[in-house]
Amino acid sequence: MKIKPISPPVIQIVGYRNSGKTTLLCRLVNLLTERGWRVGTVKHDAHQFDIDHPGKDTWKHRLAGAETVAIASEEQTAVIRQRAVSLDELLLEMDGLDLVLVEGYKWAPYPKIVLIRTEEHLPLLMQVSRLIAVVSWIPVSGTTVPVFDKDDDQGVFERVLQHVKEED
Numbered sequence: 001m002k003i004k005p006i007s008p009p010v011i012q013i014v015g016y017r018n019s020g021k022t023t024l025l026c027r028l029v030n031l032l033t034e035r036g037w038r039v040g041t042v043k044h045d046a047h048q049f050d051i052d053h054p055g056k057d058t059w060k061h062r063l064a065g066a067e068t069v070a071i072a073s074e075e076q077t078a079v080i081r082q083r084a085v086s087l088d089e090l091l092l093e094m095d096g097l098d099l100v101l102v103e104g105y106k107w108a109p110y111p112k113i114v115l116i117r118t119e120e121h122l123p124l125l126m127q128v129s130r131l132i133a134v135v136s137w138i139p140v141s142g143t144t145v146p147v148f149d150k151d152d153d154q155g156v157f158e159r160v161l162q163h164v165k166e167e168d
Contacts, residue, residue: 008040008097009164014106014128015115020150021103024115024135028101031157040094042087044104052080099164111163113156116140133159 013021013028025041032039052059052069058080061069070079087105094100102110112128115121116136125134125143134140134147135156148155 007091007095008100009167010091010100010102010110011132011160011163012102012105012108012110012112013115014104014112015124016117016121019115019117019121020135020137021115024113024150024153024156025101025103027153028157028160031153032099032160037098038096040097040100042090042094042100042102042105044087044102046104051078099160111167113159115150132163 013025015021022043029039029041052062058069058071062080062082067083068079068081070077072078087102087108091100102108106112106124106128109129111130111132113133113135114124114128114131116124116134116138119138122140125131125140131143131145133145133156134143135150135152136147137150140147146155146159148159
């Protein structure tokens with residue numbers, strides 16, 4: 001008997017800048033949630049980002065020295081930490097979901113869909129681990145995983161469903 005993992009399945013969407021990662025991720029989230037799936041997402045940002053704003057109470061909390069600041073309302077919750085958090089730590093927060101889609105973190109050990117926009121991106125196919133599909137703007141050959149056109153949302157969606165079922 002196979003033991004089901006406690007955390008939800010994870011699929012990474014990886015590729016270089018402007019390859020269509022966010023577009024694909026949003027389309028997949030839409031297709032999945034339309035069918036009743038509870039989906040979480042994680043976005044890796046290689047640059048500094050800021051969701052806190054000068055003058056706001058949470059900003060004042062951080063300025064006073066708080067390492068972690070949480071803000072909660074009737075509708076949503078956010079936690080701001082003054083340190084880097086690993087992908088695995090973030091995934092611990094996703095328990096109870098049906099699937100987590102991760103944008104980025106190319107070198108993390110989870111199953112991946114790789115986006116290819118130009119020939120210069122092709123080496124990525126040999127560099128990443130656990131490749132389950134390729135979504136491409138150009139013809140791609142020489143891979144053993146399914147290759148989808150960048151506009152074939154339904155095909156990619158069906159591959160995601162197949163992969164989750166195989167992992168179950």
